[in-house]
Amino acid sequence: MTPDPALCAALRADLTAAGYTAGAARAAWGEQADDAIRHGLAGPARAALAGRTDALAVLCRALFLAEAFPAHVLDTALPRTGSAGLIALRLARPDGALVRPVATVRPQELEADGGAQHWWIAADPDEAVVSGPLGTGHVLGVGGASLTLAGLQPSSAVGRVLDVGTGCGIQALRARLSADRVVATDTSIRALEYTRLNALLNGVDGIEVRRGSLFEPVAGEQFDRVVSNPPFVVTPRVAGVPTYEYRDGGLTGDELIAAFVRGVGAVLAPAGTAHLLGNWEYREGEDGLDRVQQWVAASNIPLDAWIVERELLAPLAYAELWVRDGGTAPGSGGYAELVEAWLDDFAARSVTAIGFGYLLLRRPASGVPTLARYERVTRPVRDGLGAHVEAALAVHDALEALDEAGLAASVLVVAADVTEARHHLPGAEAPSVIELHQGGAFGRVIEVDPALAALVGACDGDLAVGPLVDAIAELLEVDAAALRADVLPRVRDLLFTGFLRFA
Known part of the structure; x- marks a missing residue:
């Protein structure tokens, strides 16, 4: 389904007129409530805004916190769009005397190209506003990993960019700032609908969506840049463990990232680069970065590689992280069973730890790789590493000469x-x-x-x-x-x- 462009433009005008920005939302509910939201707790923000019916407060309550309102309240806050427009865009549904949001539309700021970039991002309500586990078809909004990858994207101008596993489309929007055209792919129809909506909502053209896994939707094509926050989470393949589309690629262990690394060279133009996040397993007697190096070596297209491991988790810590991420809290029904399923899965492959980090791959213009850097950098870093990464590649090439x-x-x-x-x-x-x-x-x-x-x-x-x-x-x-x-x-x-x- 393609959203109505006129309704998207009307909603954009309403959000602009109400001053619905990330900074305004933080100011509306205060520093403590904002910190609580980052920890997945919406209650303090709801309490801070309770009783307020000005346009900004209503939008914060309805579009950020998914609170239901009578139609006339939304009509006043969104005079061009109205409650009927939200329903038509499938952002809300009638619920008796109320109109209930079924998606969030949150303001997002990002440092890009030397300045602050502002977007509104529609996605499914997250665990901060959903009581209980998330649906397996959940489309994630902008999280920490999204911001990390957006900051890793270079800002130099290119022709075509491929965004693999686009989700809500945040990476496609970021890529379009420096690309003539962007192709955004995902296996989830719902995710592609959000990407279309978010492009229209923010007045961004030049983004094409296609459905399919990894590089299937673009077979035979080449791109100057590939970006991806893929569904890399290692998930047990057993009954009773939910498989969330936004984080689970449907393969065993770290095979999703391995397949990406082995296959991305075919869709990269000469001198093209790929930027992604991923997990890799450490197995008994086998270093995780060595495994990544083997994946690079297995590519049919020779690749430069710069891999930076940022974090290393023990199996128990990894299991608990992703069980909680799905909305199952410690002590609740099913929590222990899910954690144990993860631990059994790791034990079956003799997994001793799981690494997380950044992968930069490049198809050398000469066809001969000259960069093979595999390192661990665990110190805290600021967002926005794209310029540094691009400068480092340029220095590497200069040093080769x-x-x-x-x-x-x-x-x-x-x-x-x-x-x-x-x-x-x-x-x-x-x-x-x-x-x-x-x-x-x-x-x-x-x-x-x-x-x-x-x-x-x-x-x-x-x-x-x-x-x-x-x-x-x-x-x-x-x-x-x-x-x-x-x-x-x-x-x-x-x-x-x-x-x-x-x-």
Whole structure:
């Protein structure tokens, strides 16, 4: 079903006129209630807005918190759309003397392309407003993973982008900011309907929806960029365990992500990149990142790969996380049985832990991969890593063209967000530990020796790396050639990770 464009435009005008923004909603119910919402509790926000019938409060109560109202109250708050328009858009239904929302329409702000981007996102009501377990066909709104992936998307202009597993369409909307066209796919008809609705509601064209799994809907086509927050959750394949479309790809273990990695090269244009989130299993005697490396190697199209593991969970913690995510609370009926089903499933494959992280894959324009980086970065990071990731790829390509002599002839500067920390034992003149701290990007902290610390400190855009290393070798009374051989590979890594930059 295609939503009525005129009704979507009317609703957009009503939401704009009422000032229904993320900031206005937070201000309306207050800081404590807003924090409660982030923890899945809607009661404080409802209490804060109780009795208010101004347009903003009514929209917060009806469209954010899914509260039912008499038709005339909604007609006043939404003069162009009216309660009949909400019903026609399948966002609400009649319920006796009331009109009851069956979807949420929530304001969403996102930092993108150097500024704040505002959208309204329609989706199914979440656990904050639904009492009990969610339906298996639930279409998720914008959550933490959605924001993480949106922030990982690069902002450079491209022609075509593929959004695999689009859900409510948030990644497609984000991709359209820099793409001429976006194809958004999902196995869920309901999800595709929400994506159409959200594109129309926000006045965004150029997004095409197609139904199907993984790359089936675009077989034979190529894209400049692929983004995906796929249904990667490892779910037991046993009776009694609900399979939620938004998080469960229907395969055993981590096979969904494995299939994505093995198959994405076929839909990437040369130099095209894929950006996704995923889980991977650690099995007895087998490291999770090694498993991902095997998936990359199994691709029929050679791929560059940069995999960043952000979190590692034990089987019990993973099971409890996703049982609660489905709306089954600890202590409630069925909770223990569901957790035990997860643990039995993990035991059957000798799973010892589950990793979560970011996957960046690229089809090399030359056909020959040059990047294979598999790492663990568990420090908290800010959203909006897309620019850093894109810059790191550009630096990697520049470094591939530089031999050691070329790197030694390069003039470098220290990135503006880098600081140094020195730790001394009591009474000692020389530091026992020297660390470089990165304020942005992945917030890395690396330990360096005095020679590398001196080199980084001297990179001010004046002298090239080679003469600086020679001067440091003389100061430390060490062999200059040996110091170059030791330092230059680490300089390459500092450039890739963003501690240093080409002047």
